Amino acid sequence: MSTILESPPQTDSPAGGGTGPEARQLVVALAGNPNAGKTSIFNALTGLRQKVANYPGVTVERKEGVWPLGADLPPARLVDLPGLYSLEAASIDEEIARDLLTGRVEGVPEPDVIVAVVDATNLERNLYLVTQLLEAGRPVVIALSMVDLAERAKLEVDPDRLGLALGLKVVPVTAKQRRGLDELARAVVEAVDQRAPAAKWRLSPGAEEEVRRLYAAGAASREEALHDLYSETLPEDAERRAAVEEARARLSVADPRWWQEPLTARYRWIEQATEGAVRGARGERPGATERIDRVVTHKFLGPLVLLLVMAVVFQAIFSWAALPMELIDHGFGALGESVRAQMPAGLLTDLVVDGVVAGVGGVLVFLPQILLLFFFVALLEDSGYMSRAAFLMDRLMRGVGLHGKAFMPLLSSFACAIPGIMATRTIENPKDRLATILIAPFMSCSARLPVYTLMIAAFFSDVKVFGFLSVGALLILSMYLLGVVVAIVVAWILKHTILKSPPPPLILELPPYRVPNLLNVVQTMRNRSWLFVKRAGTVILTISILLWAMMTFPRSAEKPVPDAEEGAAVQAMRETGTESRGEPAPLTAKDAGETADEGAQLQQSYAGRLGRLIEPVIEPLGFDWKMGIGLVASFAAREVLVSTLSIVYNVGKDSDAESPSLIEAVRNARRPDGRPAWTPLVAVSMMVFFVLACQCMSTVAIVRRETNSWRWPLFMVAYMLVIAYAASFVTYQGGRLLGLD
Amino acid sequence: MGLAHTALNQGDELPKRAEGFAPATVSLDSLDAGTPARVLSVRGEGAVARRLMEMGVVPGAPVRVIKAAPLGDPLEVRVRNYHLALRRSEARTITVVVCDK
Numbered sequence: 001m002s003t004i005l006e007s008p009p010q011t012d013s014p015a016g017g018g019t020g021p022e023a024r025q026l027v028v029a030l031a032g033n034p035n036a037g038k039t040s041i042f043n044a045l046t047g048l049r050q051k052v053a054n055y056p057g058v059t060v061e062r063k064e065g066v067w068p069l070g071a072d073l074p075p076a077r078l079v080d081l082p083g084l085y086s087l088e089a090a091s092i093d094e095e096i097a098r099d100l101l102t103g104r105v106e107g108v109p110e111p112d113v114i115v116a117v118v119d120a121t122n123l124e125r126n127l128y129l130v131t132q133l134l135e136a137g138r139p140v141v142i143a144l145s146m147v148d149l150a151e152r153a154k155l156e157v158d159p160d161r162l163g164l165a166l167g168l169k170v171v172p173v174t175a176k177q178r179r180g181l182d183e184l185a186r187a188v189v190e191a192v193d194q195r196a197p198a199a200k201w202r203l204s205p206g207a208e209e210e211v212r213r214l215y216a217a218g219a220a221s222r223e224e225a226l227h228d229l230y231s232e233t234l235p236e237d238a239e240r241r242a243a244v245e246e247a248r249a250r251l252s253v254a255d256p257r258w259w260q261e262p263l264t265a266r267y268r269w270i271e272q273a274t275e276g277a278v279r280g281a282r283g284e285r286p287g288a289t290e291r292i293d294r295v296v297t298h299k300f301l302g303p304l305v306l307l308l309v310m311a312v313v314f315q316a317i318f319s320w321a322a323l324p325m326e327l328i329d330h331g332f333g334a335l336g337e338s339v340r341a342q343m344p345a346g347l348l349t350d351l352v353v354d355g356v357v358a359g360v361g362g363v364l365v366f367l368p369q370i371l372l373l374f375f376f377v378a379l380l381e382d383s384g385y386m387s388r389a390a391f392l393m394d395r396l397m398r399g400v401g402l403h404g405k406a407f408m409p410l411l412s413s414f415a416c417a418i419p420g421i422m423a424t425r426t427i428e429n430p431k432d433r434l435a436t437i438l439i440a441p442f443m444s445c446s447a448r449l450p451v452y453t454l455m456i457a458a459f460f461s462d463v464k465v466f467g468f469l470s471v472g473a474l475l476i477l478s479m480y481l482l483g484v485v486v487a488i489v490v491a492w493i494l495k496h497t498i499l500k501s502p503p504p505p506l507i508l509e510l511p512p513y514r515v516p517n518l519l520n521v522v523q524t525m526r527n528r529s530w531l532f533v534k535r536a537g538t539v540i541l542t543i544s545i546l547l548w549a550m551m552t553f554p555r556s557a558e559k560p561v562p563d564a565e566e567g568a569a570v571q572a573m574r575e576t577g578t579e580s581r582g583e584p585a586p587l588t589a590k591d592a593g594e595t596a597d598e599g600a601q602l603q604q605s606y607a608g609r610l611g612r613l614i615e616p617v618i619e620p621l622g623f624d625w626k627m628g629i630g631l632v633a634s635f636a637a638r639e640v641l642v643s644t645l646s647i648v649y650n651v652g653k654d655s656d657a658e659s660p661s662l663i664e665a666v667r668n669a670r671r672p673d674g675r676p677a678w679t680p681l682v683a684v685s686m687m688v689f690f691v692l693a694c695q696c697m698s699t700v701a702i703v704r705r706e707t708n709s710w711r712w713p714l715f716m717v718a719y720m721l722v723i724a725y726a727a728s729f730v731t732y733q734g735g736r737l738l739g740l741d
Numbered sequence: 742m743g744l745a746h747t748a749l750n751q752g753d754e755l756p757k758r759a760e761g762f763a764p765a766t767v768s769l770d771s772l773d774a775g776t777p778a779r780v781l782s783v784r785g786e787g788a789v790a791r792r793l794m795e796m797g798v799v800p801g802a803p804v805r806v807i808k809a810a811p812l813g814d815p816l817e818v819r820v821r822n823y824h825l826a827l828r829r830s831e832a833r834t835i836t837v838v839v840c841d842k
Contacts, residue, residue, distance in 0.1 A: 086795040122823045125797040260783065263794040267802070299811045391826045395812035398828075404815075505789045505831055506815050507796060510824040 026076040027109050028067065028188055029100060031133055032117030033126050034083035035384070035511035037145035039520050040175035041117055042080050045184075050523075061425075061527070064108075069185045076188070079108055085125070087132040092430075101136040113191045114140045115184070120150035120157045120172075121512070123274050124267065130166070131266045134199050135223055139191040142170040143184055149512070155280045162277035167197040176517070199223075201269030206254055207261045210247040217243045230262050289384075289512040296385070302392050309385070310411060313376045317369055317415045317446070324368035332361030350552060351545070359544030364533070366416055366698065369446060371529050373412055373419045378524040380408075382516035387508050394506050400488050401495030403427050403504045406436040410487070413443035414480075417699045418532060421706055431501040435494045437703060438716050441694050442487035444480045450639040451690045452476050454657040455683040458666045475687065483691045486723060532702070543697040547636050550607040602647050607632050621689065621725065622682040622732040622741075624671055635695045681741045685732040693724035765839040770816065770832035774806045778837035785834035793831065797821045804837055 030045075032038040042050070046065025063080035081100055082093035096105070103110030114133050118126040133140050144159055163170035169187045173180035202208060203226075211225045218240055219225035228234075229248070234241045251258035295301050336353040343349040380386045386408060394404030405427045413420030420440045427433040456472035463471040495501070602608050611628035618628055626648045634641040642657050649665035656662075669677035694700070694717045703713040735741060772778055780802045783790050797820050798804070807817040807824065815828045 086792075088791070088795070122821070124821045125823060128795060128797065257782070257784075260790075260794060260799070263791070264799045264801075267797065267799045271801075293807075293817075297808065297810065297817065302811050387826070391810055391815060391817065394826070394828070395810060395814050404826075505792070506826060506828050507789070507792050507831065508815075508826040509796075510817060510826055 025074050026069070026112045026188070026192060027079065028076045029079050029081055029111035029114045029138075030117065031081040031097065031101075031114055031129065032083060032143075032145075033085055033119065033122075033129060035509060036083070036117045036119040036122075036126055037175065038080070038083055038117040039524075040517055041143055041145060041173055042078065043517075043519055043523055044173075044175040044178055044181060046078055061531075063527075067185070069189060070182075073189065079111065084129065086129060093428075101133070101138065111138055113188045114138050115143050115188060116140055117143045117145050118170075119146045120144050121146050121153060121155060123157065123162075123278060124270050127166075127270045127274070128266055130168075131199065131201060131269065134196055137196050139194045139196050140168055141184070141187045141191050142166070142168050143180075144170050144172045145175070147172045148174055153280075155278065158277045158279070162274065165273035165275075165277055167200065201265050203261050203265045207251060207258070207265075210251060214240075214243055214247060226262070230259060292513050293388070293510075296388050297391060302388075306389055306392055309380070309389075313373075314414065316376070317372050321368040321372050325365055328361065328365050328367070332357055332364070335361075347552075347555075351548065354552070355545040355548035356541070358548070359541045366418065367529065367533070369416050370419050370532055371525060373415050374525040374528045375521065377408065377412065377419070377423060378521040378528075379516050382514065382521055382524075384511045384513045387510050390506075390508055391510060398503055398506075400491040401432075401503060402436060402491055403429070403432050404506055404508070406432065409436055410440060410443055413440040413445060416445050416447070417441045417443065417696065418702050419528070421699065421702050422528060422532065424706070427504075429501065429504045431495075431499045432504045434707065434712065435491055435499045437706060438494060438712070438719075439487040439491045441696065441699050441716070441720065442483040442490070442692065444483045444691060445638075445696075447638040447696065448479070448690050450642050450657040451634075452479060452687055454642055454645075454662070454666070455687050457658055458663045458678065459680040459683045475684070479687055479691045482688065482727075486692060486727075490719075490723070543701075544636060547607075547633060550610070551602055551605050551633065553606060554604070555601070602629060602644075620733060621728040622679075622685045624677050626669070626677070627686070631689075631695075634690075636697050638690055638695045641690070679741055681732060681735040684735070685728045688731045689724045689728040691724075692720060692727050694720040766836055767839065768833050769804065769806070769818065769835040769837050770829040772804075772806050772837055772839070774808055777803065777805050777840045779803055779840060781836040781838045783835055785831070789831060790834065793827070793835070796825060797823075798825075798835060803840075804835075 030038060030042055042063065042065060045067045050063060050065035061082070065078045065080070066075045067078040068075045079100060081097045084094050084097055087094055087098055087101075099105045100108060101111065101114065114136065116130045116133050118130065130140065130142065142163070144157065144162075147157065150157055157172075159170040159172050169191065171180050171184045171187050173184055175181075203211065207229075211222060211229060214225035214228055215222055218237075219228055228240065228244050234244055248258070251261075255261075296305050336357045339357060340349055340353050343352065377386075380389070389408055390404035392404075393407040397404050397406050406424070409420045409423040409427075411420075412423055417440045420443070421437050424433050424436045424440070427436060452475070456475060460470075460472045460475060465471060465474070608629055610632050611625040611630075614628045614632070615623075615625040618624075618631065623631070626645075629648055630641045630644045633644040642662070645666065646659075646662050649662065649669060651659070651661040651665050666678050667676075671677050700713045700717060703716060704710055707713070732741075766781055767778075769778075780798055780800050782800055783794055783798060785793070802821055805819045807819055809816050810826075813829075815826045816832055818825050818827060818832070
């Protein structure tokens with residue numbers, strides 16, 4: 001095998017002439033500002049050879065890929081740093097980046113070379129990060145991105161002059177046309193074992209003097225002295241601490257804003273370095289962005305465009321996802337049936353079919369919606385529209401104490417809270433992020449629709465007001481509004497109590513619009529969706545097996561006693577089925593006997609007992625114990641209410657929300673005293689409960705993952721349950737007082 | 742500090758100091774949209790001020806207000822060579838010198 005270093009190091013590094021490293025895998029870190037084109041370059045360099053995971057304990061995406069450097073070289077490990085503006089601030093992203101650069105992340109050695117992606121159209125701010133990367137002490141190579149856009153904006157960047165001024169190799173890269181990739185690989189290989197050039201920027205003479213003094217007084221290096229002087233934390237050593245405090249006191253006499261000096265000094269140096277290397281109109285950015293923004297962030301048109309974008313996204317999520325969701329649902333149903341046909345009847349088969357297969361199906365059925373949603377989110381992010389949405393909505397969101405960036409995650413939650421909660425990662429402040437996560441499940445997600453549909457089909461199907469407005473549509477609309485209103489109130493309360501923090505600042509880049517790179521979008525969608533399947537999958541599977549057990553045990557051989565409270569139609573079905581208990585029912589056809597068995601089994605299972613147990617508690621909401629079983633079961637997922645009610649009412653668990661037999665059964669269900677179990681008021685109370693209660697184990701699982709503790713998901717379930725109970729109580733009891741029952 | 746190093750390389754004109762007139766200094770939130778200016782000082786403290794400066798809002802940097810969001814807040818500001826959204830409350834902590842046309 002050849003060695004990595006073929007040309008001698010070009011620096012005057014004293015260690016440079018030593019033995020060349022044996023061919024080993026290089027570790028290269030890829031750093032850059034958000035929107036600098038880092039993802040495109042990462043994808044161009046690694047292709048499909050990439051994997052995404054999370055850093056332990058936090059939710060920062062960890063992306064790594066294999067970068068083939070050249071024919072006779074082992075491929076490098078390319079570690080993608082989170083997009084950042086600075087290494088100094090205290091956000092999770094920046095902490096992770098610092099740890100990565102210094103080799104403090106488990107399983108990732110200190111990088112041999114740092115590739116800094118620098119946007120040619122926005123050199124100065126991009127180079128700020130570079131001034132910090134240089135201090136990590138590793139060789140830095142600059143990948144100059146967006147060169148084509150710079151050219152179009154009549155902005156000429158001379159990479160060689162820029163490189164000379166910075167003391168770094170600058171390689172122009174156009175990811176789309178794969179231009180410059182080989183040069184970048186060569187530059188990286190050459191940079192290995194070169195020493196990072198020392199930072200060339202200088203503070204004001206007074207500040208430099210203080211740094212020199214601290215260095216003389218015991219700091220290990222100029223960098224450490226600089227860090228001590230300007231860092232927010234003081235050194236532990238008492239002597240050094242005293243020296244730092246004295247230095248700060250002296251500086252603050254001369255300039256009360258003394259702490260700004262390193263920031264200003266870095267930009268001073270950047271301005272000098274770019275001075276000779278950039279020619280042309282640095283004034284205006286590409287005119288297209290300006291023109292698009294004239295509409296997109298316009299006073300009146302802007303909100304309209306936002307509304308339109310949302311409408312398209314929702315239309316897509318609800319209509320395009322419907323077919324694949326149905327296919328997955330039926331596919332898993334068929335899979336379950338064939339497993340049941342292959343395996344001997346018994347508990348194990350039931351576990352596999354009703355627990356495992358149904359559980360996996362329950363996760364995967366959301367996948368089409370999640371894929372689509374992530375697709376649109378990635379598309380909007382990549383095009384630059386996402387930050388415009390935050391810009392438009394910030395004022396409203398701030399009204400409840402949230403960040404403009406909370407808008408998109410909350411909106412996504414109308415389709416499904418899971419991608420919504422995962423999308424809160426863009427919110428930097430942990431408290432704001434948590435507040436957003438905690439209210440996201442109030443947005444009426446698509447899983448609530450089957451419940452709404454059943455209730456409306458049973459009680460409000462033909463009811464109209466003013467002759468044309470359908471009460472059903474009005475009810476659904478009110479349910480959506482109810483969720484939003486409660487979310488606003490809760491957010492306000494959270495932000496003024498347990499998550500109290502000053503209103504989050506908004507310092508948000510509005511990047512130039514770009515035609516989204518489809519490869520990036522698809523990669524992002526794929527990566528995030530896979531994370532969902534992996535993360536939520538295990539927890540959901542566990543819970544669905546648990547729920548299956550609750551609905552299956554204890555098994556009893558006794559024939560259930562038919563109770564007189566059943567509706568006539570249901571009663572008839574049950575009677576035909578009583579004798580089949582005890583012997584295996586025919587597997588091929590679902591006859592009335594089997595469904596009756598299921599109903600009987602469910603009633604005396606733990607879930608059924610729980611339903612009876614909670615009956616006194618849910619009685620004030622208008623619910624009886626059978627609905628209680630439905631409530632218990634639907635804590636797995638809201639739409640389970642429909643199939644559970646089908647089992648409880650013995651109409652076959654494969655009924656859907658629009659099946660006539662289920663609607664009939666719901667209408668005919670009776671209480672022990674002969675009153676109808678359901679009334680329109682009970683139905684509304686049920687809908688209100690479903691808007692507000694957190695009945696979704698996937699959401700619980702994802703919140704557990706995102707907050708890295710059980711504390712917040714449990715808190716969420718508890719407080720939402722309390723609110724749901726209270727609201728249902730008010731609905732039902734209030735309705736009765738008004739004589740609506 | 743101050744305007745001492747206002748980056749003559751920027752190619753923009755420096756504020757002219759007419760005899761007897763100080764250049765007009767205003768806070769960024771009251772700067773008229775479209776008027777070119779340069780940052781004189783960032784008066785804030787702590788993480789927000791630091792982040793602003795990291796993003797290039799340091800003394801001497803060219804700035805211009807583009808527009809306000811539909812509800813009047815936040816503002817879209819052009820800083821150096823890119824566009825930044827920030828709230829009026831943050832913009833208030835930034836003092837700018839209006840550049841003469």
